[in-house]
Amino acid sequence: MKNFQLKAKILAQTKIKDNYWHCEFSAPQIAKNALPGQFINIRVSANFDPLLRRPISLHGVSAAKVKIVYEVVGKATEILVRKKKGEFLDIIGPLGNGFDLGMQKAEGRRQILVAGGMGVAPLMFLAEKLKVPSLVLIGAKTKKDLLCVQEFKKLGCSVKISTDDGSLGFKGRVTELLRNNLTKSCALYACGLKPMLKVISDIANEYNIPAQVSLEEHMSCGIGACLGCVVKTKEGLKRVCQEGPVFKAQDLIW
């Protein structure tokens, strides 16, 4: 798939809550071709501090716009959050290999989306594209860290929640919530931290359920050039930024 580097105008920059933000760019070439699971690589500073771009998942696209949601966690995201509507940012995308929408749906399985923390970002885009209403399981540290619950509901998805501290929904891990909600014929799509994705892969293997997981690694280039983001698969090492970030759970070696 063709990638584009462009100076994208910020169309909206809004606070969701606390450190969580929503941002929209004008990026027609990226919007036109983007698939759920793909990401953009953002250069937040024209001088070299921070030096490297930062990868952020596509949260959705519409007409000529691309949307992201992000958490302010460090140097680059702190700069990003100070960028205002009307300013321009250098972005590259749509990068990577997104979710395969056809395969699992074709078999008429129940679609289960499992999000840990910021994992909701790409899964929202996926839920839009899947069209059939899915079951969405969202896990967060506390009630305050839950994102996108209403948006998923608006799409007609049923949403179940887990929090580590029990401040809302099921108290415990989202992977336990998943075990409680497995059905005979289902398909899994997951995004979150590695330990969570490993458990989901184990569940998928145990019950022989098709599953796709979206991985995160530190990325220096995002375009497949540095070999800094590799993951072990049954077919050898693959680049998370290029052959991923979405992989079939069954193909990964943990």
Place this chain on the structure above:
Amino acid sequence: MMKPKISVEIGKLKLNNPVMVASGTFGYAEEFKDFMDVKKLGAIVTKTLTLKPRKGNPMPRTCETAAGMLNSIGLENPGLAIFIREKLPFLKKTGVPIIISVASEEKPEEFLELVAQLNIIEEVAAIELNISCPNIQGKESLIAQDPAATYKIVQEVRKITGKTLITKLSPNVTSIGDIAQAAEDAGSDAVALINTLSAMSIDVDKRRPKIAAGIAGLSGPAIRPVAVKMVWEVFNKVKIPIIGMGGIMDTASALEFIIAGASAVSVGTANFINPGVSLEIIAGLKEYLVKNKISDIRELMGALKI
């Protein structure tokens, strides 16, 4: 004013312009085709190749540092045979001089076998001997840290190839001039410098190195002053052309290397940030020459006033 001349020669190699891309930072060129016209590069240096496929080092392999980055990829590459079958065809199509970087894993003889096989490929314009990779575990010292070892390997390779031979030097030495001298004496057509600086970064919460291999190589703007000084040192020691690199991010930083004595420059880490930056630098160099009424870029080489 007339168009300034920016073509340069490195051994038998004639480059349309002095801007190339550094080994390990440009993949096999195909990764960049959406972002730039790769045909316009002066030359392409490919990721260091070993005889056999190599898996490289464990993750995490890279991290950002102040004005730089660390990497310990560990020379992951598909090995010579798969490279020739799967990666070379695209490179050939670019029409740009292709410089193949090679390294041995265990025995120096592997250099000879690699070069012997590359010798018969017409489109291989030059061979770069990577004797300076800091990321091969189990190697206590680099060939590029020993003038005698450098001399020996360069001389052996020289005997079996008529292709342009470039020796890539390490900054992790007491006197880089001495190593460059050994490479020149042994028949190297050019030297390329610098490879990454040996470095470490620590996660204080985990009290572990941020890179799984522990020690890694530092690149990016942070190393530029070190690299410029080393190019100047080598320029004053040897007569063969120098390919300068280390933190080149834009035209001004490329010019520093040329003024210090480099005949050509290589863009590395900057490719990750701005994939088309090399072409911007080529345009910028032309502009600088016009503005300063210099008709041939070679007049700038080593033109440092002191």
